[in-house]
Amino acid sequence: MALASRGVPVLDRLMQVLEAFDLNSPSLTLTQISQRAHMPMATVHRLTADLEEHGLLERLPDRSYRIGVRLWELACLAPGALGLRELAMPHLQDVHATIRQHTQLGILQDREVLFLERLSAPDAVINMTLVGGRVPLNASSSGLVLLAHASPALQEEVLTSSLPRFTDRTITAAPELRRVLASVRQEGYAAGVGYVNLEATGIAVPVWGPNEVVIAALGVVVPSTTQRLQPIVSVLQSAAANISKALRATHLPAGHAGADDGGRYRGMISASLGSLELSGKDTGAPSGSG
Amino acid sequence: MALASRGVPVLDRLMQVLEAFDLNSPSLTLTQISQRAHMPMATVHRLTADLEEHGLLERLPDRSYRIGVRLWELACLAPGALGLRELAMPHLQDVHATIRQHTQLGILQDREVLFLERLSAPDAVINMTLVGGRVPLNASSSGLVLLAHASPALQEEVLTSSLPRFTDRTITAAPELRRVLASVRQEGYAAGVGYVNLEATGIAVPVWGPNEVVIAALGVVVPSTTQRLQPIVSVLQSAAANISKALRATHLPAGHAGADDGGRYRGMISASLGSLELSGKDTGAPSGSG
DNA sequence: TGGTCGATTCCATTGAAAGGAATAACTCAT
DNA sequence: ATGAGTTATTCCTTTCAATGGAATCGACCA
Numbered sequence: 001m002a003l004a005s006r007g008v009p010v011l012d013r014l015m016q017v018l019e020a021f022d023l024n025s026p027s028l029t030l031t032q033i034s035q036r037a038h039m040p041m042a043t044v045h046r047l048t049a050d051l052e053e054h055g056l057l058e059r060l061p062d063r064s065y066r067i068g069v070r071l072w073e074l075a076c077l078a079p080g081a082l083g084l085r086e087l088a089m090p091h092l093q094d095v096h097a098t099i100r101q102h103t104q105l106g107i108l109q110d111r112e113v114l115f116l117e118r119l120s121a122p123d124a125v126i127n128m129t130l131v132g133g134r135v136p137l138n139a140s141s142s143g144l145v146l147l148a149h150a151s152p153a154l155q156e157e158v159l160t161s162s163l164p165r166f167t168d169r170t171i172t173a174a175p176e177l178r179r180v181l182a183s184v185r186q187e188g189y190a191a192g193v194g195y196v197n198l199e200a201t202g203i204a205v206p207v208w209g210p211n212e213v214v215i216a217a218l219g220v221v222v223p224s225t226t227q228r229l230q231p232i233v234s235v236l237q238s239a240a241a242n243i244s245k246a247l248r249a250t251h252l253p254a255g256h257a258g259a260d261d262g263g264r265y266r267g268m269i270s271a272s273l274g275s276l277e278l279s280g281k282d283t284g285a286p287s288g289s290g
Numbered sequence: 291m292a293l294a295s296r297g298v299p300v301l302d303r304l305m306q307v308l309e310a311f312d313l314n315s316p317s318l319t320l321t322q323i324s325q326r327a328h329m330p331m332a333t334v335h336r337l338t339a340d341l342e343e344h345g346l347l348e349r350l351p352d353r354s355y356r357i358g359v360r361l362w363e364l365a366c367l368a369p370g371a372l373g374l375r376e377l378a379m380p381h382l383q384d385v386h387a388t389i390r391q392h393t394q395l396g397i398l399q400d401r402e403v404l405f406l407e408r409l410s411a412p413d414a415v416i417n418m419t420l421v422g423g424r425v426p427l428n429a430s431s432s433g434l435v436l437l438a439h440a441s442p443a444l445q446e447e448v449l450t451s452s453l454p455r456f457t458d459r460t461i462t463a464a465p466e467l468r469r470v471l472a473s474v475r476q477e478g479y480a481a482g483v484g485y486v487n488l489e490a491t492g493i494a495v496p497v498w499g500p501n502e503v504v505i506a507a508l509g510v511v512v513p514s515t516t517q518r519l520q521p522i523v524s525v526l527q528s529a530a531a532n533i534s535k536a537l538r539a540t541h542l543p544a545g546h547a548g549a550d551d552g553g554r555y556r557g558m559i560s561a562s563l564g565s566l567e568l569s570g571k572d573t574g575a576p577s578g579s580g
Numbered sequence: 581t582g583g584t585c586g587a588t589t590c591c592a593t594t595g596a597a598a599g600g601a602a603t604a605a606c607t608c609a610t
Numbered sequence: 611a612t613g614a615g616t617t618a619t620t621c622c623t624t625t626c627a628a629t630g631g632a633a634t635c636g637a638c639c640a
Binding site: 079 | 302410
């Protein structure tokens with residue numbers, strides 16, 4: 001009887017509606033949503049009405065929909081990523097003030113870099129990344145930093161999967177990537193010329209959290225004509241160290257207690273900021289371990 | 291039979307779960323959520339599991355939940371408020387670099403100020419506001435600016451409702467508020483000493499969008515001991531003007547076209563950034579105007 | 581080892597959600 | 611004006627996703 005969505009949980013459908021929006025189509029008509037979400041008009045109509053009721057969608061005068069601010073408000077409660085962002089902000093500003101180029105903070109999410117913040121320069125080179133946007137791990141210096149310090153499991157997973165290409169400088173060969181990752185660990189930073197765009201060179205350093213875990217990558221994007229990268233690396237490393245310090249300062253007072261109790265808090269932090277294996281669903285579940 | 295939530299739409303319940311989180315309790319156990327959302331454990335358990343599936347909730351090692359990054363990612367697609375934030379950022383940084391105090395950008399949402407961004411200073415006075423946080427309109431200089439330029443309907447609504455008090459300086463009397471609003475319109479800025487906290491003085495100016503509509507308030511929070519406010523006002527006004535200019539520059543190319551076509555785009559912008567009458571549900575619908 | 585508390589699973593019941601169809605509203609043609 | 615085409619909204623019956631009480635599991639502590 002061609003009931004496309006019969007038997008599909010509501011939340012799934014709601015997410016389909018929300019995910020119909022993207023950066024290229026920030027506002028959509030009912031019909032467009034219905035097409036993109038593969039659902040009947042009547043259904044979408046009710047769902048959007050419900051979402052609007054809760055402020056998760058907004059309606060424009062031309063009757064089209066867009067993502068609402070309420071969603072952003074809720075999102076601001078996410079302490080993990082946004083806490084880190086808040087805390088790192090002043091240091092991003094320091095870097096930005098010194099280098100005067102795109103400065104960005106990224107974390108590992110699924111198998112990509114998710115950029116939490118980006119300070120731009122009006123006269124800077126083009127930069128694909130956007131706040132809230134994602135980039136493959138192999139195609140950005142931030143990604144290389146995060147991957148280099150990620151769990152061996154994730155590294156293998158990425159190394160054995162097909163690596164997307166943006167320019168002919170993008171690293172797509174597993175052996176080369178393996179070499180680069182080793183170098184990143186060795187040198188303490190990643191510098192990539194033209195991975196995403198030939199005009200742009202990315203430089204990134206790891207941000208260490210407690211427990212010897214890398215929780216983020218701090219990076220800049222400069223014109224590929226830039227000669228001396230070492231001074232930039234120093235600025236980044238210094239800022240990253242300050243972020244780490246701020247992290248430690250923030251987390252200890254919260255838990256305080258004795259030495260034996262601190263482990264719980266540290267676990268929470270590291271596991272949440274670098275939550276990888278949480279989403280086991282899209283890894284394809286390589287083998288049954290349970 | 292005490293079926294508390296029988297007959298309540300799923301989205302309502304999902305929102306109840308998400309809204310159980312706040313800044314003071316960024317992570318909650320199942321039991322806590324169940325209490326705060328007034329729902330049986332079994333129900334909450336399934337809801338949280340669903341939400342986690344979609345990344346809207348994250349689970350920590352200690353089995354407690356928190357808001358997930360996915361929510362923030364979706365929120366980043368909201369072009370209205372976040373577009374404004376992105377665009378205003380560099381100018382916020384200018385102000386922050388000059389004044390070296392809390393610098394914030396707020397918009398009108400429901401009957402409150404919603405802060406889109408805040409740049410802080412480590413040595414600055416305390417400041418209640420947080421990114422993503424709200425403050426009543428009568429209790430902050432940003433709120434006064436927004437209210438002063440809001441629709442007469444909203445102004446009346448606020449003036450005739452009970453006004454929350456934070457300190458004995460907070461304006462809670464309608465006649466006084468009316469006078470202050472007139473002054474804000476007259477002078478082009480609002481300055482409030484100790485509305486929220488006696489130690490802090492807020493100064494805010496309107497950010498004008500196209501169509502002679504105020505779409506945001508740009509403000510700083512300085513120590514109440516600060517003597518000369520006029521220089522600060524100048525800095526703010528200049529930055530606000532630059533934001534307005536950037537707004538115009540961004541929106542015209544999108545629509546371009548002739549003068550007769552621009553109206554559509556302008557309508558979208560103003561209505562979305564300062565969406566007030568959209569949410570007619572909580573205004574109680576004073577009278578049928580259409 | 582038994583008791584308390586939180587999390588999880590089970591499952592019979594049921595009303596919220598679905599979506600086809602009819603209707604309304606809004607363009608643009610001619 | 612008129613009518614064809616497109617998009618949005620309302621109606622209404624069917625039905626399965628969601629509910630939540632109860633049972634079970636598991637962790638922690640005394």
